[in-house]
Amino acid sequence: MKINTNLSSLIVQSSLKSSTKGLNTAIERMTTGFKINRAKDNAANFSINTHLSTKISGYQVAQDNTLQALDMLTTASDTLSTMESLVSRLRSLALTAGNKTYDTASLAALNAEAASIISELYRIKDNTTYNGIKLLESITDIPDGAGADVKSIKSKDGTFIKEVVKVDTSKMIKLSDVAEDAIISSGEYSISTAEELVKLSKMSNNSQIKGGRFVLANDIDMSAYSTGEGFEPIAKYGGFKGMVNGNGYVIRNLYINRPNEANVALIGGAHVEVRNLGLENVDITGGSGVTGGIVGQGQMNGLINCYVNGGSIKTATKNIYAKIGGIAGGLHYTNVDSCWTDVEVRGYNTVGGLIGSSSVTVKNSYALGDVSGNENVGGLIGVSSHTTLNCFAEGDVTASGYYAGGLIGYAGTDYGTIKNCSSYGFVKGTDRAGTIVGGVNGTTITNVLYNKGDNEGVAEIGYGAETAKLSSILGVFLERITNIQVGINSSNASNISIALGVSDISLIDSILGCIEDEKSISQIDKVFNLLAERQVQIGSVQNRLLSVLEEINTKQDNLISMQSTIRDADIAEVSSEYIRQQILQQASATLLATANQTPVIAIQLL
Template identity: 25%
Template structure:
């Protein structure tokens, strides 16, 4: 018999400690609902569970993204609903004007006014429809551009300059003796030569135009401007119909006694109007005093201006090449003329440094020179990428140079236009969906220059308007298909999330019934081990019997 070491008590105490630990873990699992509360509970299970949790979180976020995408698509498609309605009204107006019962100067002029108003509203919808500040119908999401191009936002605006036809040199008089009404004028509109036939004018219009323009009052000048504009635009419409062209309509404005401003409707730097009348016998030739050179009158090109202060376009931002970031810095932007060249220089420098770092300089794999940039007619920076890599631009560290330049690709497909939606839990291409919407302005739809002020023009306008309706229908069809796809995507993401949650639950969650069984067992064992420890502690008391 020993009293220094009570082995039975030690054994009972060891089992009691183990049972207490087991009961503690049982209580932790029962109170938390998790089988795995720390890595020690199941290290492999914890690692698998955490990866599943990340995937589930990504899937749930992708569902939200897809729902936001549906809202964006519905916003664009809803706006096009009204465009369709206006185009249908324009068909009605064109069909009316094509009827021979209408008078050019009164009835068709009023029909043309409503048509012009509808075109203006289509343009307003095209420019103003946006979702969270992202323009949807202005062409910035069109995905156009050869070789994987990117078209940025508008950074340069064009304001049409006017050409003044000065009446001081005019020799026309009330008898019209100096004008040969059977002679045509040649008007070069944005580089295209248009023949204007003045013989179509009636006696009242001829009498109005044949006045002495050195002394005609402002009211008659305004009326004459309307006649000139209508006659030239009818000629432009006839030319467009005959040759399938898209020459812009011109605007003629009477400014005081016998003075007219003529402007082209084209936006870009090539916009101008030139009057050619080498015989000096057509009305415009007489009015502008052309002396036989054929180029005495020409409007200036439109005035261009940066949308922001020049300094806002200069600075540093990031260029991404297949996700790899390199620094790029623009400098020297001062006018619209050098905004593209400055950015081109910055891109070339960045690509040259990239080639040097990769050791590809002078090889076929070199990227320098394979990304070019130009300023297009709408004042947007337009890129051409032939590198075979995805290239984009992003602002960093709170900067906004790329955004000001209109080339930030955040939210857009790099060098491919469009808007990229993240509809999966990984960055893989198949988990992304690009939404592309073309330019829905009247000019892009092919109806910017239509005129129903004449019967022939109205007939030609019908087919163009119907073609525009087909274009809008096609776009709405694409948007509808995307919406349906997103709805299927959301359903699939929901099912996947449910299944992944069930799998994660089987790994991480506790089976309450089974754990209660274990807790009951361990609780009984704790009580039993406590009793046995008490009994073991009594064993050394037997030594006292030997002392009697």
């Protein structure tokens, strides 16, 4: 027996602590109903449970969104039904008046009722809203050949407009095999890694590239160069003389943060051709010079079949000489063909969704992203002094100063031409804003279509319209596309697009005062068919949304079941554990009292 160390007591104390801890855990699980209450209970399952909770919450929001969309469409459908009933009454009046058995007074009464019904049709159509959203705005039937031929130039799969026939790079020299101090003036070189792209940048900025042809051998991810200043532009001092063929491949996650440099883009300055190259998910910040996605500035042989999709391109300066565009900052003595962008572009002066400043022919190209700046801001081009042919812009354009244009901010030469183009975005400018061009000086503008519905009160040409040569200009009311978030992610699969509006019913005005005319019935039938067509479209979307609701409920139920398996406590099991730990605690307490008497017995031996 020992006096200083009571081993028996220590053993019992450890058991008592363990049983007390187990008892507390059981009590917590029974009172909360959860077997995982904090990360230490089960770190992996706690993390899984957290993600499941986020997804379940997301599906609840998606369910609410879907129900709201159904309510909105039900409002539109019920209103269309009311309008169809009124049009049906109009048809009855026309049939009655066509009987030729009514005198002048009776015909006047029939025409008066018809006029009242037509007025009510317009009132209903113009005032049907849901949460402030107009549901039945007029939609213009666009004539064939008006504006840009969007179907022929828009990418079918979100990549290249034209099909790319890939070049075999297996027999080319790998750029990684070229000596660091070599001078390249000819030959073909393949690039297949981010490191090789960085090497091309270093060699070009050391004036080692005098020519040659550089071809991508596969997609390249630049994520490794996404800190600090990021990727150093190829030929950032300009004058790059190597031909670049993207070969149908894509450079992703290009990050450039150089607000104090002049030529900021994948290629700062180019004097050759760039074709078949895609950029995706870019984050580019330039300075007081030129900033673009693929090219900063260029006097090139061509920029052909290229695109920039996703991310943002911006300048960190208020320099009035800075130029910025989604694919190029400034281009001269070249041509742009079959190129497109879908990036947010933010600058100060000379800002374009595709090109900042263009003195070149731009054709078969388009820009989808929003564009904002101070002056000379265009959905497609900031400042243009040459030809723009068969192009369109969809993004919203915002300028805090002069010259905001849906297509071009400022078109400034007598020989400039804008032909077969379309502008679909919303244009907002402090002064001299135009749905087509913010300002012109003698430009010829032919066969251009623009969004009139979203730009009420905005002129076609913000400034200088009297100097322009205009022909075939068409303002239209477009379908208002509303995206409903029916999923929990940001992908297209989580969105359903709903087209709001109804085709223009103004042709019904032709029966005013002459409902007895034999042509009245055919005009009424045309209007009825327009309303019925929209009803069919709304009904098909309602069916999709009902299907989405079922899908959401199924996924949500499965996730809740899975979460319950991971998180919820089995009360029968926990209560048994509670009783077991309680017995152990009581036994330990009793034994501890006995163990604590051991030193006393040792003293009695003295």
